Amino acid sequence: DGGITQSPKYLFRKEGQNVTLSCEQNLNHDAMYWYRQDPGQGLRLIYYSQIVNDFQKGDIAEGYSVSREKKESFPLTVTSAQKNPTAFYLCASSPGQNQPQHFGDGTRLSIL
Amino acid sequence: QKEVEQNSGPLSVPEGAIASLNCTYSDRVSQSFFWYRQYSGKSPELIMSIYSNGDKEDGRFTAQLNKASQYVSLLIRDSQPSDSATYLCAVNFNTNAGKSTFGDGTTLTVKP
Numbered sequence: 001d002g003g004i005t006q007s008p009k010y011l012f013r014k015e016g017q018n019v020t021l022s023c024e025q026n027l028n029h030d031a032m033y034w035y036r037q038d039p040g041q042g043l044r045l046i047y048y049s050q051i052v053n054d055f056q057k058g059d060i061a062e063g064y065s066v067s068r069e070k071k072e073s074f075p076l077t078v079t080s081a082q083k084n085p086t087a088f089y090l091c092a093s094s095p096g097q098n099q100p101q102h103f104g105d106g107t108r109l110s111i112l
Numbered sequence: 113q114k115e116v117e118q119n120s121g122p123l124s125v126p127e128g129a130i131a132s133l134n135c136t137y138s139d140r141v142s143q144s145f146f147w148y149r150q151y152s153g154k155s156p157e158l159i160m161s162i163y164s165n166g167d168k169e170d171g172r173f174t175a176q177l178n179k180a181s182q183y184v185s186l187l188i189r190d191s192q193p194s195d196s197a198t199y200l201c202a203v204n205f206n207t208n209a210g211k212s213t214f215g216d217g218t219t220l221t222v223k224p
Contacts, residue, residue, distance in 0.1 A: 031210055042200065042216035043156070050210060058211075090155055097210035098144040098163070101202075103155040 002027045006091050006104035012112045013078065013085060021076045021107045023091035032074040033101065035090040036060060043090065049074055078109065086110050114138075116203050118215035127224050131188040135201030135215055138182070144204035145177055145184045146212065151197045159199075160186065191222045 004025045013019045025032065031050045035043040045058030049068040063082025068074055074093075078085045088108055092101040115138040125131045133147075144163055148156035160175040162168045162184065168175045174187040184203075188195055198219045202212040 033211075043214040045211060048211060094210070098204055100144075100146045100158045100161050101212060103157070106155045 004091060004093055004102055004104035006089075006107050008107060009105065011107055011109045013109060014112050016080045018077055018079050019085075019109070021078070021089055021091075021109070023074045023076065023104060024072055025074075025093045025102075025104075026072060027093055027095070027102060028071070029093035029095045029102070030071070031094045031096070032068070033092045033094075034058075034064070034066065034074070034076045035092065037088040037090060037106075046076065114215070115205070115213050116201055116215040118199075118201050119218045120216075121218040122221060123218055124221045124223060125191050127191060127193060127222055129191050129222075131191045131195065131220055131222070133186040133188075133199050133201075133218050133220065134183060135185065135203075136183045137203045137205075137213075141206035142179070142203050143206055144212075145175070146202040146204075147173075147175060147184075147186045148200040148202060149197045150200060150217065156200055188220075191220075193222050193224050196221050 007022045033048045034046040044060050046064050047066040049055035052071050055066050055068050065077045088106050090106045091104045094101045118135050147160045149159050150156040162175040162177045172189045176185045198217040200217045201215040
C-alpha cells in the first residue's frame with residue numbers, strides 16, 4: 001500500500017537537544033511538506049520541497065532544518081534554537097502543483 | 113487579514129441535518145481548492161477537490177466554488193455523528209508555487 005510514514009509517533013526532547021523527525025513516502029510524489037499544528041490551531045508550513053536537493057522555507061522555518069537527498073525522504077530536524085517545539089508535526093506529499101496533499105499520521109513532540 | 117478564513121465555529125447540527133461550512137480567500141488568482149477532514153488527534157484526510165466554478169458532488173458531500181465572490185463551501189447532507197470533526201479549507205494560490213494555504217478549520221459536532 002502506498003503512503004506516507006512518519007516516525008516516531010511520540011518524541012521527547014531534552015533542553016539543548018536536536019531531534020530529527022522522519023518522513024518517508026512511496027507514492028512517487030515530487031513535492032513534500034512539513035507542517036506544525038498547535039492545539040486548536042490550523043496548519044503552519046515549516047519547510048517544503050518540490051524536487052530532490054531543493055527546499056524552501058515556509059512561514060515558520062526558524063529553529064528547524066530539513067534535507068531532501070532522496071525523493072522518498074524529507075526529514076525534519078528540530079534544533080535547540082526552537083524554544084517552543086511542543087506541537088503535532090505533520091508531513092505531507094503531493095504529486096503536482098495543483099494536486100491535493102496526502103498526510104502521514106504525524107509525530108507528537110514534547111519537551112522533557 | 114488571513115489569506116484563507118473559515119467560520120470560527122464550533123458548528124453543531126442534529127443528526128440528519130445539512131451542515132454548511134464556509135471558506136473565503138484573499139483576492140489572488142487561485143487555481144485549486146480542497147476540503148480536508150481532521151478527526152481529533154489524527155492527521156487531515158482529503159474529502160473534496162474543486163477546481164472550477166459551480167458544484168461538485170461526492171456522496172453526501174457537495175463542494176461549491178464561486179471565484180467571483182472568492183468563497184468555497186462544503187455541504188454535508190444527512191449529517192452523521194461520524195462526521196464530527198474539524199474541517200480544513202485549503203487554497204493553492206497561483207503565486208504560491210504549489211503550496212496550499214490552510215484556514216484554521218471549523219469544528220463540526222453532529223448530535224444524535
